[in-house]
Amino acid sequence: MKKIMTADKKYFSTLANYNSWANNIAIEWLNQINDGQWEQVIVSSFTSIKQTAIHIASAEKIWLDFWNHIPQPVFLSAEFNGSKNDLIEIWKSSSAGLKNFISAYPEENYQQQVTFKYPRGGEGSMEFWQTFSHLINHCTYHRGQLVTLLRQVGFTKLSSTDLATYYRMTQKTTTLT
Template identity: 25%
Template structure:
């Protein structure tokens, strides 16, 4: 398994780990307002999903401006249950995994036309790493929001992920 694929697998695991923790809590925790980066945990989850979907579209050949336009509505698509988020993330992770398995060279570059930063040659692996990093950042927001709402979060660090994998002997 290559490093970008391993990092994406961590990202998918970490998303499911924090969603599993949220599922253990009262369902109202998704929509409780909090003074943070996002008004609710549901808004944070929708943002992570929308950005993951946008980068998936870019990785599979859609121009970034078009991918961004297609995914902006997902940012404000607030689901009413953790199960809906679990399903969305599970489905998208399956798409990413299939795409990753089909890539012979993740160091190949594409011309990325980022409406916020300009045009840049970017490797596919850099995009995967960015999606993972973005998710990590916002899962941190979700952990903080959970604490502000009086609930413990759950560890979802990369180093913990290492121990979730079967040992290679």
């Protein structure tokens, strides 16, 4: 039985562009907060804005490593000791890397298996399109957490990073036909 792939390269490119757009907005928020807000301990999935941002950037970087078959990929979230600016540069690079990867990755490979390692040990495998979809969903989920965390530390200069907002703002360039 042939599997039917419902997503195509244009759609995946649009999602990669959306992810980069939303990440850039989140990064602008992070550029506006002070070190106290960045490291303030907050009850959430992660203990601070810093830890949440590290997690998002780490996930983007590690999936790119898995897709590119990097032999010893490093989970940034386990080893990052840099500054906020260092993390922002890594995040920007991963975001751009995701767009470039999707642009160059052949659509006929979307159903190929991707082997990956779990952060706490063990391996898994999913089709590429599933891992890509997971990454986009994962980043969206944790950017939403950033909004809540930022509000809790008193930052209120927030704007929408919703996919519908992205479509509205880029309507002429993202029409899928």
